[in-house]
Amino acid sequence: MPQYADLVKPELLTQPVYQPGKPIDDVARELGLDPDGILKLASNENPLGASPKATAAAKAAIDQVQLYPDGGCYALKQILALKFDLAAEQFIVGNGSNEVLELLGHAFIDKGDEAVMGKGAFIVYKLVTLLFGGVPIEIPMADFRHDLKAMVAAITDRTKIVFLPCPDNPSGTANTESETLAFIDSLPDHVIFVFDEAYAEYQDKPIDLRPLIRNGRKIVCTRTFSKIYGLAGLRIGYGYADAELIQLLNRAREPFNANSVAQAAAIAALQDESFVEECRSANQAGLAQLQSGLQSLNIEYIESHANFVTAKIGGGGAAFEALQKEGVIVRPLAPYGMAEWIRISIGRPEENERALACLNSFLNS
């Protein structure tokens, strides 16, 4: 009798599984801790929560959950179009920007196709490529930054997609605007450039690729409501590109991929610019606090452009375990080939203090 393993698509048997940040309830259950006392700094979530306007809109939308959502996300795309000065047809909304990345795989990665990415960059690029039978071409980072020259040199006739996050997760590094523009300029015509802007709103001046998109370059930018907008639990993100490319992604999209509560919250979140501004400046202060705290503890870290700091703690797994016992969840980075490192999301000031105190006692233990 054939086993499932004989029936399944072969690439699925070797497909790596994404390891998420550990949920608070899991830690509470395993260690017998009060969930209310647990601090999760493991998934780059917003320590200030979401805009009250967004949560109010979500609560109001709950009253209509018997209805299917607007699969075309009309209202959300109208607001995005205004905000970005692009056409509504240039946007696709996903169940998190993760889904937009997956749709790119659906649409463009066939067996044996190559996708070029940084080694140790956000792992979803590799997972998506493998899932569709593609070949991830992983280019070593140079001083934790994407080595754009080496990435261009790795492009072949089989390359379909080049992924670049800015800033990157988990390194927190960002390539400069001029480097990035020169890089895009040197990409051949058959390559689609995916620019992952999950942390763009934390930048004072994010790199703007809209002029290139308007000029017909094969570029897809992805953004999310999970990070600065604080809506990670609702799963909603988007991509913008040339309308023709968006139309192709829509063919691979399931009809109701973005739920109605998430759409309502996202619309309200986009309109609350002062909340975003508050989160951006709180993050800058928290970043300074965490980085100077690490410095005082003599812990090496990578200068970050995002809402987390990646630090070399010796045994990343041991530090993760030790902090977890103290009720602080951070992210061990062994899955990224950085076994000595942990990633700490920036929390509120007292939360950053608590994380630093735990690191201090770990180092002294």
Ligand SMILES: *Cc1c(COP(=O)(O)O)cnc(C)c1O
């Ligand atoms: C968090 C993150 C995302 C996407 O998250 P979603 O919740 O799926 O929108 C994408 N790229 C990077 C680099 C991230 O860190």
